[in-house]
Amino acid sequence: MAKNNPKIRGEAMSLLFDALKRAQGDESKPNPAPQAESGATIEHSRTHLLLTYSISALAIFSLAFTWYFYHQNQYIPIAHPPADQIAAAPSAASATVAQESTLAALPPTASGADSLTYKNNSWTHPVDTKKPERKKHKPARKAAKSGLLASTATDPLKAGYLALTEGNMDHAEHYYLTVLAQHPQEKDALLGLAVIAQRRNQTGRATEYYRQVLREDLGNAAAAAGLASLTMHADPVTAESQLHELIDLKPTAPEFHYALGGVLARQLRWGEAQQAYFKAFNLSPDNALYAYNLAVSLDRLHQPAAALPYYEKSLTLAKDPTLDRDQIERRIQELNGSR
Numbered sequence: 207m208a209k210n211n212p213k214i215r216g217e218a219m220s221l222l223f224d225a226l227k228r229a230q231g232d233e234s235k236p237n238p239a240p241q242a243e244s245g246a247t248i249e250h251s252r253t254h255l256l257l258t259y260s261i262s263a264l265a266i267f268s269l270a271f272t273w274y275f276y277h278q279n280q281y282i283p284i285a286h287p288p289a290d291q292i293a294a295a296p297s298a299a300s301a302t303v304a305q306e307s308t309l310a311a312l313p314p315t316a317s318g319a320d321s322l323t324y325k326n327n328s329w330t331h332p333v334d335t336k337k338p339e340r341k342k343h344k345p346a347r348k349a350a351k352s353g354l355l356a357s358t359a360t361d362p363l364k365a366g367y368l369a370l371t372e373g374n375m376d377h378a379e380h381y382y383l384t385v386l387a388q389h390p391q392e393k394d395a396l397l398g399l400a401v402i403a404q405r406r407n408q409t410g411r412a413t414e415y416y417r418q419v420l421r422e423d424l425g426n427a428a429a430a431a432g433l434a435s436l437t438m439h440a441d442p443v444t445a446e447s448q449l450h451e452l453i454d455l456k457p458t459a460p461e462f463h464y465a466l467g468g469v470l471a472r473q474l475r476w477g478e479a480q481q482a483y484f485k486a487f488n489l490s491p492d493n494a495l496y497a498y499n500l501a502v503s504l505d506r507l508h509q510p511a512a513a514l515p516y517y518e519k520s521l522t523l524a525k526d527p528t529l530d531r532d533q534i535e536r537r538i539q540e541l542n543g544s545r
Contacts, residue, residue: 366398373527375402391422393429400432405528409436427452431461438469445469460489464496467503476506487516494523498534505537514541 366381379402385395400415413436419429430452438445449466456462467482480503487496501516517538520529 363392363394366395370398370401371525371527375405378402391418393419393423393426397428397432400429404432404436412436427456427459427461431459431465434462435465435468438465438472442469442473458489460486460493460496463489464493464499467499471499471503476503479503480507492523494520494525494529497523498529510541510544514538517541 362381362384366378366385369375369378369381378398382395382398382402385392386399389395396415396419400412400419403409403412403415413433416429416432416436419426420433423429431449434445434449434452437448446466446469449462449469452459452462453466463482463486467479467486470476470479470482480500483496483500483503487493487500490496497516498520501513501520504510504513504516517534521531521534521538
């Protein structure tokens with residue numbers, strides 16, 4: 207009966223149509239959920255890109271700062287002043303000031319024994335300051351094939367010094383070795399051989415000769431100054447400190463002041479070098495090297511009038527092979543012509 211009842215069928219159809227309309231209405235409405243999900247994804251992508259760019263920029267900035275800091279802290283060597291800011295001087299001037307031995311012009315027996323003792327890495331006054339007695343030398347034998355003058359055989363030590371001052375290092379070496387063959391601990395012969403080795407750039411041999419002198423005479427000023435002059439090439443700061451210490455202990459040793467002048471001149475500290483050379487020359491006014499280097503330092507300080515008499519003095523003193531007399535004479539002529 208329900209199937210044939212038109213009223214029931216009408217209500218059922220009405221409910222069905224309502225359900226279909228609601229379904230169609232739901233399908234026609236926009237779906238908000240997918241749009242919301244799409245917006246969140248885009249925002250997340252933007253945030254990820256921004257973070258990536260920030261990290262990259264920070265890394266680049268860190269690298270740039272590291273590079274700048276590294277180069278700012280690099281050692282900058284001392285630059286030589288322009289040539290037009292330095293008074294003209296013989297070309298040998300800087301070489302002589304910076305490299306020549308402090309003992310180049312010392313005569314025999316000039317080294318002597320000093321009242322200094324090197325102990326525990328410092329120089330002090332010894333308890334016993336008695337100077338060792340100088341050994342007497344026997345006349346050296348004349349070498350059969352040496353070709354040396356017989357007159358020099360009476361005193362090979364003086365002959366060695368004479369040959370050294372004339373620039374004949376081979377003959378000087380022969381004489382000094384002759385002395386050492388008879389007197390292995392003779393200080394003046396050892397010092398002469400040290401000077402020869404230093405002029406030949408044989409640093410190791412020169413150092414050993416100086417140390418051999420100090421083993422026998424710990425207070426020898428010439429050997430101490432020689433060692434300091436060898437140190438200045440590798441470590442000028444240490445050499446300067448050692449020389450100041452030596453000068454405080456023995457201010458009357460010209461070797462110390464001259465060696466200090468060489469250390470300072472090598473660093474282009476001409477004002478301080480001039481003072482050191484002046485003190486050395488005052489303590490040993492007959493030393494040609496002291497006079498010459500004092501002249502050079504004054505010349506570098508643009509004081510040609512003050513330098514001139516010391517250039518002239520260096521020529522009138524004993525001949526020294528380390529000085530270029532021709533260039534010194536030309537410089538003297540230039541200074542006289544500029545008056």
